[in-house]
Amino acid sequence: MSDLRTIKITVLRYRPEEEDAPTEQTYDVEFRDDWVVLDALNHIKDHIDGTLSFRWSCRMGVCGSCGMMVNGEPKLTCAAMLRDYYPNEVRVEPLVNFPIVRDLVIDMTDFMDKLKAVKPWIIREEEKPVSEGEYLQTPDQLKDYKQFSQCINCMLCYAACPVYGLEHDFVGPAAIALGHRYNLDSRDEGNQQRQHVIASKEGIWECTYVGECSVVCPKHVDPAEAIQQTKVATTTNRFKSLVMPWGNKK
Amino acid sequence: MMLDSETTKTYTRPISKAWWLRDRGHFNRRYFMFLLRELTSVFVALYVVLFIYEIFLLTKGPDAHTAFRESLSAGPWIAFHIIALLFALYHSYTWLGLTTKMQAAGRGLVKIGTKTLPPILIALGSYGAWIIATCIIAYLFLTL
Numbered sequence: 365m366s367d368l369r370t371i372k373i374t375v376l377r378y379r380p381e382e383e384d385a386p387t388e389q390t391y392d393v394e395f396r397d398d399w400v401v402l403d404a405l406n407h408i409k410d411h412i413d414g415t416l417s418f419r420w421s422c423r424m425g426v427c428g429s430c431g432m433m434v435n436g437e438p439k440l441t442c443a444a445m446l447r448d449y450y451p452n453e454v455r456v457e458p459l460v461n462f463p464i465v466r467d468l469v470i471d472m473t474d475f476m477d478k479l480k481a482v483k484p485w486i487i488r489e490e491e492k493p494v495s496e497g498e499y500l501q502t503p504d505q506l507k508d509y510k511q512f513s514q515c516i517n518c519m520l521c522y523a524a525c526p527v528y529g530l531e532h533d534f535v536g537p538a539a540i541a542l543g544h545r546y547n548l549d550s551r552d553e554g555n556q557q558r559q560h561v562i563a564s565k566e567g568i569w570e571c572t573y574v575g576e577c578s579v580v581c582p583k584h585v586d587p588a589e590a591i592q593q594t595k596v597a598t599t600t601n602r603f604k605s606l607v608m609p610w611g612n613k614k
Numbered sequence: 615m616m617l618d619s620e621t622t623k624t625y626t627r628p629i630s631k632a633w634w635l636r637d638r639g640h641f642n643r644r645y646f647m648f649l650l651r652e653l654t655s656v657f658v659a660l661y662v663v664l665f666i667y668e669i670f671l672l673t674k675g676p677d678a679h680t681a682f683r684e685s686l687s688a689g690p691w692i693a694f695h696i697i698a699l700l701f702a703l704y705h706s707y708t709w710l711g712l713t714t715k716m717q718a719a720g721r722g723l724v725k726i727g728t729k730t731l732p733p734i735l736i737a738l739g740s741y742g743a744w745i746i747a748t749c750i751i752a753y754l755f756l757t758l
Contacts, residue, residue, distance in 0.1 A: 378625050380623040380624070380625070385625060386625060386627075436640045437640075460627060463624035463626045464625045464627070465622060471622070471624050504728060526629075526633060526645060526648075529633070530629065572652065573648075573712065574644065574645065575644060575648070576642075576644055576645070579644065588715065589715045589716075592712055593715070593716050
């Protein structure tokens with residue numbers, strides 16, 4: 365086909381059974397104008413080198429599986445157009461700040477543990493019986509948290525955050541944003557249960573506001589904003605409980 | 615995918631000490647400006663130490679204090695004060711700029727009734743209060 369062009373794709377390879385440290389491998393890939401980096405990786409796996417390992421699923425920016433470093437920037441590879449890099453080479457690496465399992469596959473155990481720790485689900489002190497109907501919410505109440513609910517757990521923000529890279533205890537942008545999302549939900553009563561994780565030294569107070577998490581977020585969740593809002597809310601609540609210890613502490 | 619860290623041989627990439635200057639071959643302006651903002655606190659702290667020392671000299675009599683004030687007019691001290699001022703301005707400007715983050719449209723913390731105040735008003739209010747406070751302090755220092 366006449367619209368095919370060839371681009372160089374350099375991939376970081378790590379085969380733990382063969383080598384102790386990652387190496388690089390370069391592939392020449394013929395691509396069409398509408399191909400994304402993930403298409404090139406799938407082309408390599410299907411037609412050039414079947415040993416290349418990487419994660420992907422939906423191919424449409426929803427599942428959050430295909431996050432990788434593309435020319436040094438955390439990106440969803442399903443949303444990174446090859447034509448934007450051509451004629452330059454494209455360099456694909458696994459997300460930084462995470463251990464590499466194989467090739468472009470990272471170990472996300474640390475993130476999953478932190479996500480679970482913030483209890484990202486609706487907590488009720490007492491569930492009302494089904495016969496009493498749904499928990500209703502106004503459009504304004506939905507607006508309070510909707511943006512933060514768009515997170516797809518792609519972990520690009522963790523790769524962009526130098527604080528997480530240097531201090532692995534940091535709960536991190538996405539987990540705090542998701543905890544904040546449920547704290548803002550009018551149906552939720554779990555704020556106190558999340559506070560010891562979110563409002564801890566390893567939580568919001570570890571963040572020194574680099575702001576890069578919000579820059580790379582493909583869903584415009586703005587985790588940095590969630591963290592700053594939580595800092596203000598936590599400080600205000602603490603101050604209130606000091607001057608009005610008899611007040612409602614929720 | 616959850617891994618058994620006992621049996622899986624993973625590889626952790628080291629982080630360069632110069633990560634804030636060169637990030638995987640590229641200059642990242644935001645990392646650099648972030649570290650510069652962290653550095654501002656060093657200059658602010660040095661200035662505070664100098665200021666406390668100056669106040670301490672007041673207890674040693676007017677001559678000691680005047681001599682110290684005169685020594686501050688030397689070139690290196692003036693250079694230090696200019697740098698400290700620039701860092702203090704940068705720190706204050708970025709810190710107050712953060713106030714917009716608690717106030718994004720539709721879900722801000724400062725509300726009048728159910729209406730969220732626009733972030734720009736919060737920022738302008740913060741910068742305005744900063745300028746007014748600076749003017750009052752400058753007036754007190756220069757006239758008293």
